[in-house]
């Protein structure tokens with residue numbers, strides 16, 4: 038049944054071992070938020086069973102993993118936002134990131150059912166998204182170290198804003214800020230995401246947070262995943278459900294934004310924005326049919342797209358179509374066409390797309 042995203046669990050394991058090889062002295066917190074970037078959080082967690090911990094953004098994501106029997110430490114990258122969430126985090130034995138004094142306040146008036154361990158203090162080092170300013174860090178750290186709801190060592194976390202830019206001095210500045218604070222307190226650091234793991238060894242420190250690279254996608258514009266030693270994990274496929282012969286001047290799809298320049302043949306493919314296939318790809322995207330690139334013509338509809346197959350003779354209804362995940366058409370290539378990032382394309386795929394799991398390529 039189509040559409041289907043084939044997920045190669047062996048490739049996830051391979052990419053995880055690539056992280057280990059790049060940073061053998063660091064521990065790994067595999068980032069499986071947003072349904073493991075659309076790949077399926079529980080299945081990804083199982084394939085990543087060698088990971089020292091997992092990270093997700095929100096409580097609901099962590100609870101889903103616990104309910105599926107995932108027992109490693111799970112870090113909530115955004116922490117909790119209410120007493121109820123704090124209590125649930127304790128019940129499910131989750132590890133919290135603290136990034137604002139509001140989250141510290143939640144700890145003041147409560148006795149949690151069980152203490153929180155393996156917690157992180159988020160430091161603002163240059164991204165200006167989450168974290169305590171340098172001048173607030175000492176107080177926040179002492180508060181956590183003294184609070185009876187928290188046990189064990191606190192780590193210091195921050196996040197790069199420009200790690201996909203090699204050698205950018207803003208990365209050095211962020212690394213220096215977190216290092217000087219952490220060294221003064223002799224605490225572990227977690228800073229490096231995929232791009233930093235791949236291109237900035239000095240930033241590896243004690244705990245890595247790879248996301249994108251585990252799914253075999255390159256974070257860089259100028260290097261593909263194969264050049265980075267990564268294996269692509271997702272192959273998104275659907276099928277042709279109708280073929281039409283058009284005359285010159287016939288329009289295609291809503292708004293008639295594409296008009297046949299000549300006699301053409303188009304195939305209607307069973308995927309649309311209702312599956313998470315971006316409507317930005319209208320008249321911009323392309324697909325792969327029997328190893329040939331075919332352009333998307335007209336607007337992406339909710340359930341379907343049209344592609345030009347004029348140059349192909351042997352294509353028939355039910356022929357399989359690859360939307361991305363082939364060396365000739367990677368998610369990165371599709372993303373570049375519409376000025377977005379492959380992160381967004383894979384995360385957008387919704388529950389209407391069946392995931393099929395394989396060990397090895399399907």
Ligand SMILES: *Cc1c(COP(=O)(O)O)cnc(C)c1O
Pocket residue numbers: 068070114196229230231232246247248249250256
């Ligand atoms: C999503 C996220 C990551 C993973 O980043 P990648 O670029 O996908 O490797 C790491 N840390 C934080 C805080 C994140 O939000």
